[in-house]
Amino acid sequence: MSTHTLTSGHPLSPLRDALWDAVLEGDEHTATGLALDALHGGADAESLLLDVIAPVQGRIGVEWAANRITVAQEHAATAVNDRVVGALSRSRAAHRDRTAGASGRVTVACVDGEWHALPARILAEVLTLRGLRVDFLGAQVPTAHLITHLHRTGADAVALSASLATRLPAAHAAITACQATGTPVLAGGAAFGADGRYARLLGADAWAPDARAAAALLAAGVTPRTPRVHQPIDDLPHLGDQEYTLVVRSKAQLVKAVLVGLDERFPAVRDYSEAQRERTAEDVAHIVDFLAVALYTDAPELFTGFLDWTGDILAARQVPALSLVPALEVLGEELRDFPRATRHLRLAAGRPGARPLPNIPTGKDA
Structure with missing residues (x-):
């Protein structure tokens, strides 16, 4: 199958672009009509699913991450895409080549x-x-x-x-x-x-x-x-050290400690509204969650990769990524007796900001 057409006479890119416009507008009628018209015109259902709908869904995530669409738009677009899949599923024409x-x-x-x-x-x-x-x-x-x-x-x-x-x-x-x-x-x-x-x-x-x-x-x-x-x-024999379990069980206390520490080390937080504080607490909870999964898998790249992604998200929203540094500092202090967590935090230290994290001890010191 050509990478440019669904079947002969059904260009891929224009259909994807048209579907994107429809889902972004939350226009279920137009979106399902585009897919069904292509199907009845000879396009095969599998190609519509994998080469049109799936890439459009991927684009929804990219546009949200780049702050070009809102969370509400992302949810609405995903819901429309889901209904397009449902419309294809219900169509007898979709199953002609089963x-x-x-x-x-x-x-x-x-x-x-x-x-x-x-x-x-x-x-x-x-x-x-x-x-x-x-x-x-x-x-x-x-x-x-x-x-x-x-x-x-x-x-x-x-x-x-x-x-x-x-x-x-x-x-x-x-x-x-x-x-x-x-x-x-x-x-x-x-x-x-x-x-x-x-x-x-x-x-x-x-x-x-x-x-x-x-x-x-x-x-x-x-x-x-x-x-x-x-x-x-x-x-995963490394789970025997119990670090993952203890971090998960201590999540609420860790989030609270980081929020207190941010008030002391990142003065801008003191002027946050209640909504901003709630969002900050959610962000800190995500940081703890990704640290925990890095401990579960013993894969520090899961934690550092998340911080890189978070830095990009913050930049897209015009929030200095340097604001992550104090959060990591406090986590390092709270988890100084956890050797693997300490190593993961030290690997992450250079990601969101230029300065080192002097308060995070090395593994041999922990």
């Missing part, structure tokens, strides 16, 4: 706490088009409920989706629990890394970089890994 002879049952679900459901829904639609029987469970699926579903349905495989790295501990629990039922797990989504390194780290049976690759793997059958019965600490 793969004949495919077999198997696949459960598609987002891990507990993951509310970015559209990528998983698009995958579920692609799998259906390819002839698989699909149970799409949606966003934020508690692991216990997922396991109950597997026992009831006897699915051949589970496709687990996670977009945010902070969902990796929940993903690990889900992977381990699914495998204990004898059901292999394919992991996908940005949380697992561009190269799938965190899917491998957490013991998933397979990983796919995109929906087409995932569909091909699931249609062929995912080979279970061995051993089938294990505990999370078997995959």
